[in-house]
Amino acid sequence: MAYDxxxxxxxxxxxxxxxxxxxRTSTSTGSIPPVRAAGQLDDIFDDxxxxxxxxxxxxxxxxxxxxxxIGVGVLGFLLYSQHKSAVTGAALQQLxxxxxxxxxxxxxxxxxxxxxxxxxxxxxxxxxxxxxxxxNGADGVMSVAPKMLGLAALxxxxxxxxxxxxxxxxxxxxxxxxxxxxxxxxxxxxxxxVAGQFDPTDRSWYYFGGFAAVSxxxxxxxxxxxxxxxIGRFRPVGDPAVRRGVFAATVTGIALVGSTAVAALAGVLFxxxxxxxxxxxxxxxxxxxxxxxxxxxxxAYGRRGGVFGTVLGTVVLAxxxxxGEAANWRVSPYxxxxxxxxxxxxxxxxxxxxxxxxxxxDEESWTAEATSTWTGAGWTGPEAGSWSASxxxxxxxxxxxxxxxDDRWSTNR
Numbered sequence: 001m002a003y004d005x006x007x008x009x010x011x012x013x014x015x016x017x018x019x020x021x022x023x024r025t026s027t028s029t030g031s032i033p034p035v036r037a038a039g040q041l042d043d044i045f046d047d048x049x050x051x052x053x054x055x056x057x058x059x060x061x062x063x064x065x066x067x068x069x070i071g072v073g074v075l076g077f078l079l080y081s082q083h084k085s086a087v088t089g090a091a092l093q094q095l096x097x098x099x100x101x102x103x104x105x106x107x108x109x110x111x112x113x114x115x116x117x118x119x120x121x122x123x124x125x126x127x128x129x130x131x132x133x134x135x136n137g138a139d140g141v142m143s144v145a146p147k148m149l150g151l152a153a154l155x156x157x158x159x160x161x162x163x164x165x166x167x168x169x170x171x172x173x174x175x176x177x178x179x180x181x182x183x184x185x186x187x188x189x190x191x192x193x194v195a196g197q198f199d200p201t202d203r204s205w206y207y208f209g210g211f212a213a214v215s216x217x218x219x220x221x222x223x224x225x226x227x228x229x230x231i232g233r234f235r236p237v238g239d240p241a242v243r244r245g246v247f248a249a250t251v252t253g254i255a256l257v258g259s260t261a262v263a264a265l266a267g268v269l270f271x272x273x274x275x276x277x278x279x280x281x282x283x284x285x286x287x288x289x290x291x292x293x294x295x296x297x298x299x300a301y302g303r304r305g306g307v308f309g310t311v312l313g314t315v316v317l318a319x320x321x322x323x324g325e326a327a328n329w330r331v332s333p334y335x336x337x338x339x340x341x342x343x344x345x346x347x348x349x350x351x352x353x354x355x356x357x358x359x360x361x362d363e364e365s366w367t368a369e370a371t372s373t374w375t376g377a378g379w380t381g382p383e384a385g386s387w388s389a390s391x392x393x394x395x396x397x398x399x400x401x402x403x404x405x406d407d408r409w410s411t412n413r
Contacts, residue, residue: 058223060354061297061306064347068296068312075319083326093201094273099318100200100207101269105289106296106314107215108259108266113293114222115255116235116302117163117170121178122263123286125152127279128181129267131188134277137196145268149261155181156260160253167243170234170256177260178286188279200272207269212311219307231255232303263289287337292317294344299351 080087087095105122112119129148136144155177163173200207222228233248243249266285271277294300295316296309317340324331 056228056304056357057355058306060351061304061309064297064350065306065308065312068309068316072312072315072319075316075323079319079323079326083323086322086326090201093204095318095322096204096208097200097269097273098322099314100204100211101266101273102288102292102318103208103211103215103311103314104262104266104269105285106292106310107211107218108262109286109289110215110293110296110298110305110310111218111255111262112170112174112259113290113298113300114231114302114305115170115252116232117252117256118174118290118300119156119159119256119259119263120171120174120283120286120290121155121159121181122259122266122289123282123284124178124181124185125155125260125263125282126267126270126285127277127282128185129264130271130277131185131192131279133198133268133271134192134194137194137198137271140196141198141268145265148264148268152261152264153257156257157253159260160256163256164249164253167241167249169240170252174256178283182281185279185281191276191278193276194271194274198268198272200269211314215310216308219305219310222305223307228303235302284333284337287334287341288317291337291340291344295340295347297347297351299355300345300348301352304351304355 076087085091105126108119108122112122129152132148132151133144136147158180159174159177162168162176163170166173222231230247230251233244234252236242236244292313293310294313296311296313297304297306298310299305317336321336324336
């Protein structure tokens with residue numbers, strides 16, 4: 001009969017039996033963490049299959065957004081006190097429309113950054129949309145916008161197929177799409193006068209409010225753990241060339257198509273603010289859009305981001321550009337885009353450093369135990385302790401008689 005728990009209880013305490021410790025519930029460093037169910041693993045790992053243990057910390061995002069809010073107040077006060085005409089009357093309406101258009105660029109960039117596939121084509125697409133609308137604006141916004149959005153969506157679909165089907169970095173696939181759009185832009189050799197009577201300043205607050213609402217609602221949805229996990233599924237956790245599954249490819253493809261279409265809407269607002277559109281490459285708008293999203297707290301690595309950061313980062317950037325125009329700084333838009341991107345990358349490092357999940361002591365010991373490995377020369381890791389594969393050396397040689405020299409084993413006996 002097997003010696004089971006019942007037999008152990010029956011013979012416990014009788015002569016000839018010794019109590020032994022239960023090695024199933026203890027280790028050399030303490031108790032083994034309990035085995036967790038699949039549902040509990042969702043609370044430990046942001047990605048149950050891959051990723052860092054724990055949940056992303058949002059405190060760093062809210063703290064940074066508070067700083068951005070203070071920056072908006074300071075910039076607004078300084079701009080009003082030094083260049084009052086730039087933020088009052090018709091100039092204020094134009095500033096709000098410009099902020100809405102820039103916000104749409106930032107929203108498109110944030111959507112692609114969240115899925116870890118930055119879309120570098122948003123700037124050229126916005127410029128191409130502005131040129132297209134300038135040529136055909138006389139037909140009306142409701143007639144031109146669907147065609148323009150359809151063309152932009154086709155460009156985004158081509159980028160998405162290249163990125164998700166071949167599983168290549170989003171910046172590389174979108175750069176190919178951007179260059180293809182630039183080819184069409186370069187065919188326009190002269191500035192194009194804006195046709196039609198479209199004036200976005202009449203509804204400036206509606207455009208900005210629409211951008212802010214979509215950005216904040218989308219960011220709030222991304223704070224939900226399953227949504228954030230699905231949105232950031234394309235973010236690499238090991239070998240970046242390893243495919244992350246059909247769901248990750250689908251979400252990334254939708255984000256790329258959607259971001260390209262949103263960039264086209266921004267191009268319409270840019271065209272509405274001008275009497276003519278000059279055929280530029282539009283890469284400066286790519287830098288400004290991605291820079292505003294990064295400054296707002298969206299990580300360049302994907303998944304992580306705040307709630308109000310994209311809106312606040314857009315407002316800060318719009319106020320800086322408006323201040324530069326009012327003060328006649330004569331700074332190139334590419335210089336502003338470069339500075340914004342550099343600042344945004346610093347914010348990304350802060351977000352990745354302080355926004356990483358915080359493990360509890362039990363989870364840290366559990367992770368440390370899992371990292372102990374046998375190397376052939378001993379155990380490496382926290383569980384190695386004082387154990388070693390090599391035997392201790394003798395301190396001194398001890399002279400002992402050879403038992404085979406005894407006469408008892410001789411053949412004469």
